[in-house]
Amino acid sequence: MAYEKLVPPSEGEKITVKDGKLHVPDNPIIPFIEGDGTGPDIWRAAKMVFDAAVEKAYNGKRKVVWFEIYAGEKANKVYGREVWLPDDTLEAIKEHIIAIKGPLTTPVGGGIRSLNVTLRQVLDLYACVRPVKYYEGVPSPMKRPQDVDVVIFRENTEDVYAGIEWKMGSPEALKMIDILEKEFGFKVRKDSGIGVKPMSEFGSKRLVRKAIKYAIENGRRSVTLVHKGNIMKFTEGAFREWGYQVALEEFREYVITEEELTKDYGGKQPDSKIVIKDRIADNMFQQLITRPSEYDVIATPNLNGDYLSDAAAALVGGLGIAPGGNISDFYAVFEATHGTAPKYAGLDKVNPGSVILSGVMMFEYIGWKEAAKLIEYGMQETIKQKYVTYDFARQMEGAIEVKTSEFGGRIVENIMKCDLSEVLAVK
Numbered sequence: 001m002a003y004e005k006l007v008p009p010s011e012g013e014k015i016t017v018k019d020g021k022l023h024v025p026d027n028p029i030i031p032f033i034e035g036d037g038t039g040p041d042i043w044r045a046a047k048m049v050f051d052a053a054v055e056k057a058y059n060g061k062r063k064v065v066w067f068e069i070y071a072g073e074k075a076n077k078v079y080g081r082e083v084w085l086p087d088d089t090l091e092a093i094k095e096h097i098i099a100i101k102g103p104l105t106t107p108v109g110g111g112i113r114s115l116n117v118t119l120r121q122v123l124d125l126y127a128c129v130r131p132v133k134y135y136e137g138v139p140s141p142m143k144r145p146q147d148v149d150v151v152i153f154r155e156n157t158e159d160v161y162a163g164i165e166w167k168m169g170s171p172e173a174l175k176m177i178d179i180l181e182k183e184f185g186f187k188v189r190k191d192s193g194i195g196v197k198p199m200s201e202f203g204s205k206r207l208v209r210k211a212i213k214y215a216i217e218n219g220r221r222s223v224t225l226v227h228k229g230n231i232m233k234f235t236e237g238a239f240r241e242w243g244y245q246v247a248l249e250e251f252r253e254y255v256i257t258e259e260e261l262t263k264d265y266g267g268k269q270p271d272s273k274i275v276i277k278d279r280i281a282d283n284m285f286q287q288l289i290t291r292p293s294e295y296d297v298i299a300t301p302n303l304n305g306d307y308l309s310d311a312a313a314a315l316v317g318g319l320g321i322a323p324g325g326n327i328s329d330f331y332a333v334f335e336a337t338h339g340t341a342p343k344y345a346g347l348d349k350v351n352p353g354s355v356i357l358s359g360v361m362m363f364e365y366i367g368w369k370e371a372a373k374l375i376e377y378g379m380q381e382t383i384k385q386k387y388v389t390y391d392f393a394r395q396m397e398g399a400i401e402v403k404t405s406e407f408g409g410r411i412v413e414n415i416m417k418c419d420l421s422e423v424l425a426v427k
């Protein structure tokens with residue numbers, strides 16, 4: 001593929017998909033987008049940690065060859081004004097299968113549509129997977145933060161993120177209001193903006209399918225369908241129904257419903273079965289705080305998942321330590337849950353933990369489990385040493401507040417001086 005501006009690295013090989021499997025060479029080329037705002041600061045720290053972990057784990061036998069690609073403000077600089085998401089970038093991700101990115105800015109109330117959402121839609125990265133768990137020593141408002149261990153599967157291509165909306169007073173909005181009244185009998189105020197919330201059986205089912213498969217493969221105990229189906233019956237309510245259909249029609253031998261658990265098993269969950277349950281979204285938000293140990297894998301539509309993943313992260317240290325991956329059947333773009341945190345841009349201040357842990361997800365995804373383990377170890381040690389960025393320092397007693405780069409540097413030190421076999425032996 002001839003790129004317009006990108007210069008692919010002269011070394012390294014591409015990750016490929018063959019016979020339904022990912023093939024990862026020892027020197028994979030992995031494209032990255034630095035991101036806007038605090039993106040460059042956190043990416044610098046994260047890259048340093050990734051390279052150290054790979055070096056320590058494989059002693060030169062494996063190495064990531066990083067390939068910079070552009071989106072957001074940096075794309076404007078490289079490609080010229082108003083080019084936010086160049087074709088080069090999409091092509092490079094398609095060609096290399098896996099990528100990692102920093103956050104990208106989206107203006108509120110006008111201007112360009114979200115580049116993050118566009119990437120997910122164009123590449124059909126249909127599941128946004130956001131694990132939320134406790135690391136020892138992390139500041140938390142919870143009494144027992146160690147009970148929080150959920151993996152949120154958020155539908156990533158539909159719902160109100162489809163971008164079907166019209167401004168108040170526009171001919172399109174007025175026409176829609178007219179159609180709603182004349183053809184369907186709904187009265188909508190003329191000074192309304194109009195948005196559409198499409199949620200399909202296909203999109204909902206494939207998301208729930210992925211969540212249940214994950215639960216089976218990772219020995220998880222339950223999958224909770226989170227929806228607002230009491231109010232939005234044919235979108236959120238249908239999501240719930242489709243979710244149960246997938247569970248019972250495709251995974252019957254692995255699952256029982258919550259109702260069956262009570263009726264047929266006297267409330268005692270057999271080790272071999274995953275419980276499928278559902279919760280209305282507002283209730284879910286409070287239960288995740290009051291009864292976190294009852295929740296494990298969560299599958300939910302786009303908007304609920306967006307809100308829930310930030311809220312869940314706040315229970316175990318906040319957005320500075322909240323990783324994620326946008327994943328399709330093979331393509332995957334890993335990224336933090338948080339945004340560009342613009343007030344801290346260029347200050348070398350924010351926590352790079354979310355991108356670093358997104359890297360852990362990425363290394364696990366490509367099967368480099370040793371590197372993933374080392375990164376988690378290095379970060380856990382650094383937090384235990386109370387050598388942390390401002391977000392943790394302001395909530396921890398006796399903490400040493402350090403810069404983004406210093407936090408990354410200490411993780412590297414901890415990785416480099418650890419006993420590799422001891423770290424890898426820990427379950």
Ligand SMILES: NC(=O)C1=CN([C@@H]2O[C@H](COP(=O)(O)OP(=O)(O)OC[C@H]3O[C@@H](n4cnc5c(N)ncnc54)[C@H](OP(=O)(O)O)[C@@H]3O)[C@@H](O)[C@H]2O)C=CC1
Nearest residue numbers: 103104105106107116319320337338339340341350351391
């Ligand atoms: N995937 C993506 O690229 C995403 C992009 N965005 C975009 O980012 C921009 C800013 O969005 P905003 O709503 O302010 O949300 P942000 O997630 O950027 O920031 C909200 C707050 O979260 C805390 N925070 C965020 N990142 C970190 C970090 N690395 N370390 C420590 N604390 C952190 C800060 O809290 P405090 O003020 O308490 O220090 C910050 O003010 C918008 O343009 C939005 O569209 C938003 C979400 C995801």
Ligand SMILES: O=C(O)CCC(=O)C(=O)O
Nearest residue numbers: 105106114116117306337
């Ligand atoms: O795209 C954006 O600007 C925000 C996206 C977001 O909040 C998310 O993915 O969690």
Ligand SMILES: [Mg+2]
Nearest residue numbers: 306307310337
């Ligand atoms: Mg969000």
